[in-house]
Amino acid sequence: xxxxxxxxxxxxxxxxxxxxxxxxxxxxxxxxxxxxxxxxxxxxxxxxxxxxxxxxxxxxxxxxxxxxxxxxxxxxxxxxxxxxxxxxxxxxxxxxxxxxxxxxxxxxxxxxxxxxxxxxxxxxxxxxxxxxxxxxxxxxxxxxxxxxxxxxxxxxxxxxxxxxxxxxxxxxxxxxxxxxxxxxxxxxxxxxxxxxxxxxxxxxxxxxxxxxxxxxxxxxxxxxxxxxxxxxxxxxxxxxxxxxxxxxxxxxxxxxxxxxxxxxxxxxxxxxxxxxx
Amino acid sequence: xxxxxxxxxxxxxxxxxxxxxxxxxxxxxxxxxxxxxxxxxxxxxxxxxxxxxxxxxxxxxxxxxxxxxxxxxxxxxxxxxxxxxxxxxxxxxxxxxxxxxxxxxxxxxxxxxxxxxxxxxxxxxxxxxxxxxxxxxxxxxxxxxxxxxxxxxxxxxxxxxxxxxxxxxxxxxxxxxxxxxxxxxxxxxxxxxxxxxxxxxxxxxxxxxxxxxxxxxxxxxxxxxxxxxxxxxxxxxxxxxxxxxxxxxxxxxxxxxxxxxxxxxxxxxxxxxxxxxxxxxxxxxxxxxxxxxxxxxxxxxxxxxxxx
Numbered sequence: 136x137x138x139x140x141x142x143x144x145x146x147x148x149x150x151x152x153x154x155x156x157x158x159x160x161x162x163x164x165x166x167x168x169x170x171x172x173x174x175x176x177x178x179x180x181x182x183x184x185x186x187x188x189x190x191x192x193x194x195x196x197x198x199x200x201x202x203x204x205x206x207x208x209x210x211x212x213x214x215x216x217x218x219x220x221x222x223x224x225x226x227x228x229x230x231x232x233x234x235x236x237x238x239x240x241x242x243x244x245x246x247x248x249x250x251x252x253x254x255x256x257x258x259x260x261x262x263x264x265x266x267x268x269x270x271x272x273x274x275x276x277x278x279x280x281x282x283x284x285x286x287x288x289x290x291x292x293x294x295x296x297x298x299x300x301x302x303x304x305x306x307x308x309x310x311x312x313x314x315x316x317x318x319x320x321x322x323x324x325x326x327x328x329x330x331x332x333x334x335x336x337x338x339x340x341x342x343x344x345x346x347x348x349x350x351x352x353x354x355x356x357x358x359x360x361x362x363x364x365x366x367x368x369x370x371x372x373x374x375x376x377x378x379x380x381x382x383x384x385x386x387x388x389x390x391x392x393x394x395x396x397x398x399x400x401x402x403x404x405x406x407x408x409x410x411x412x
Numbered sequence: 413x414x415x416x417x418x419x420x421x422x423x424x425x426x427x428x429x430x431x432x433x434x435x436x437x438x439x440x441x442x443x444x445x446x447x448x449x450x451x452x453x454x455x456x457x458x459x460x461x462x463x464x465x466x467x468x469x470x471x472x473x474x475x476x477x478x479x480x481x482x483x484x485x486x487x488x489x490x491x492x493x494x495x496x497x498x499x500x501x502x503x504x505x506x507x508x509x510x511x512x513x514x515x516x517x518x519x520x521x522x523x524x525x526x527x528x529x530x531x532x533x534x535x536x537x538x539x540x541x542x543x544x545x546x547x548x549x550x551x552x553x554x555x556x557x558x559x560x561x562x563x564x565x566x567x568x569x570x571x572x573x574x575x576x577x578x579x580x581x582x583x584x585x586x587x588x589x590x591x592x593x594x595x596x597x598x599x600x601x602x603x604x605x606x607x608x609x610x611x612x613x614x615x616x617x618x619x620x621x622x623x624x625x626x627x628x629x630x631x632x633x634x635x636x637x638x639x640x641x642x643x644x645x646x647x648x649x650x651x652x653x654x655x656x657x658x659x660x661x662x663x664x665x666x667x668x669x670x671x672x673x674x675x676x677x678x679x680x681x682x683x684x685x686x687x688x689x690x691x692x693x694x695x696x697x698x699x700x701x702x703x704x705x706x707x708x709x710x711x712x713x714x715x716x717x718x719x720x
Contacts, residue, residue, distance in 0.1 A: 138625055142522070145625075149519035150530050156593065157533050161540060163559055164548045174557040222443040229440035233433050241441060248452050250701055252654035254675040255694040258682045259455035259462070282451035285444055314436055343541040345657040346679070361543035365661050376551055383544040394539035395532045405598065406605040 161391065168384045173376035189381035198370060200355035201382050204363035208386075211273055211359060212341040215280045219288050219337050220330060227292035228318045232301060242293070249286040253346045261350050275351045276344075276359065283347070284340045288333050294407040295329030296322060332404030335397060339390065360386050456698075462691035469685030481692035490669055491693065494677040495700065501588065501673065502652040502704070508592045509648060510641070513599025518629070520600070521607040538597040546661035549590040553577050553662075580670030583663050587671055591658055595651075599644050606640035607633070646708045653701045674700065 167173050171184035193201040229235070230242060260279055261270075269275040303325070304317035312320070323330065345361045352358040364382055369375035394401060463481055467474045485491055520531045537545065552559045553576035561573040576586045610633065618628045634641075656675040659665060665672030665680070672680075674697040681690030 138619065142625060143524070146519055146522045146524050149515065150524075150526060153516060153519060153530055153534060157536050157597070160545065160548045160552060160593065161536050163552060164544070167551065173551075176559065176562045177557040222447070225440040226444040229437040233437040233440075234430075235434040235437040241445070245444065245448060248448055250650055250698075250705060251452060251456055252675060252694070252697045252701060253656065254654065254678045255459050255698050256452060256455040257679070258687055258690050258694065259458040260451075261682065262687065263455070278447070279451050282447045285448055289444060314433075339539075339541075343543070345543055345660070346675075349660075350679075350682070361541055361657075364547055365543050365657075367547075379547055380551070383547060387540045387544050390541065391536055391539045394535050398532055398535060401535070402601050402604075405601050 161387070164380050164383050164387070167376060168380035170377055173380070189377035190385075193378050193382050193385075196370070199378070200358075201363065201378075201385075203355040204358055204360045205386070207273070207355075207357055208342055208360040211276050211280065212338050214273070214277050215284060215341040216334050216337045218277075219281050219284050220334050223285060223288040223292050223333070224318070224323060224330065226289055227296050228322055230289075230293050231296035232304065232317075232322075233314070245286045245289060249290075253283075257346055257350050260347065264351055270351060271353045271357045273357055276348055276357065279347050279351075280341045280344060283344065284337045287340070288337050291333045291336070291404050291407050292326070292329065295326045295333075298329075299325050328400060328403070329407070332397070332400035332407075335393070335401055336404050342390075459691045459694050462688055463695045465688045465691075467686075467688040467691075469687070471685075474688075477688070481689050484689065485692050485696060490672070491674075491677055491696075493669060494665075494672045494674050495696075497584075497671060498653055498655070498673045498675075498700070501584070501591075501655065502649055504584075504588050505591045505595075505652045505655075506645060506648050508588065509596045509599050510645065512592060512596040513644070514603055516596060516600035517603035517607055518633075521604055534597050534600055536597075537594050538601075540594070542594065542657045543661060545594050546590065546658045549586070549593075550577070550662050553586055577663050578667060580667060583667060583671045587659060587662055590662065591652065591655070594658075595648060599648065602640055602644045602647075603637060606637045610636050642708065646705060649704050649708065650701050653704060654697065 168189055169185050169187070171186040171188065172181050175181045175183045193199055230238060256279070264270050264275045299322060304312075304321050307317050307321055308314075342359075343361060344359070345365065348359045348362045349365070352362060355363075360382075364379060364386070367375065367379045367382065369378065464476060464478060465474055466477045466480070516534050520527060520534060540548075555561065555573055555575050555578070558576070560576065561570075564570040565573060574582060577583050614632050614636075615628055618632060623631065654675050655673045656679065659671055659673055659676050660679075663671045665676045674693060678690050678693035678697060681687075681693055
């Protein structure tokens, strides 16, 4: 067999392995979410019966609070993305375009901050938020989340801004534009794809965060989707796998579709964050 | 990196004075510095200070006790066990992720008809929130009606169902598998970017010289990817040393504390109201991460590649 044929064969086998590993748990989640008896694998006597009841229950049973968790997660994530992108763009512009003292220290400092484990922050935050009576509010999550996703967002944006030729904004400044105008009228519009992928990553980071939300919220008024799913309890005792998987599917299907559609931007963002530096 | 904006051809009168420019830059940076400083550096410092205090909820007073928490830490068998677990987990997880991620990357880097589809499929685990993937895996590992036991018993790989999350050894590997599944795609994306920058001519030349496929991989691909691999290892090791979400859902640290990571252990101290000791555990968690990072950066001669 020639090397070319061998390579082809390996690629097809590899694709088969990937197709087996990557989507299976996701597909399983969907399968169970539509099952009338989620324990249908336990014995031959339990049949797989397709049903929408799990979805109907989590949407219509208010005491499960699933929709509240979604609402909270979305509100928090949207505020976080908006604020993060705005201030990271400002800072990214300064770092990529203006010469100032202490630049390296600030960049390396912010990068080093992303090394801290969440556990080294959460205890202090809990005490602080208790003191100012913010436990179980949106702001108790929004502020820590912004700080948490900022370093990576900034890092990625700097990478994008660096790629834009600085001659463009210099020319604009010769024509009398201020720094602020070059940022809002030239750099940001040109870096839109980069800003978009950064926003996507910031959204996913905030939407998925678990430890802060677990510690800083107590019930459905502010509890986010990951905590809701982790602590999911049925109304009748036993683990309601059908409802848990239906909730999981509602949360992850949009993310998976978004990832598949914006695959190119996400890949760009991830690699810019890790490799550009 | 820092110099790019400054081969300036513009006379300075258009740019404002150096001092004005600098002030403007600091103004733009202020929100980031304030937020990151106030919400990360201050809490981290606070945690460090608290690690020298006795601070137990409902049991006042809060008292400075010097290094007593640290002494307790070093003789706390459960903490040492958590440390050992965390290190072993990080090594196993990152190792398998790297291999699997490289495998994904090599496959989706080839030109073939289904490449676009395969690139999308590889990203699915990455897109699913960790807590959700953890819940799904815990259902898959379920003793009575989990998919894994169903497959194992029906393919006769095992005569009886296995209690995946019930013994320390199987729980360890169950957690590693779930983690590798979730994070190998991230590795794959980084490696793919690296692969795409390897000039095709190198492989063509190697083919002319009659180098086998495996030789091409080990002699061309791997050495050229080294910088990317080091960066990916640093990122993923830092992340796996602070593992929390997955374990919280899968085993909660059990059975018998055998899969408790340092983050889980610290969190439990906080939940029990022991903030002084929890802080000490947190400081130690950070030290662990710091040590590993320094080791990688030294071993990978990372600083050569980082031109700031």
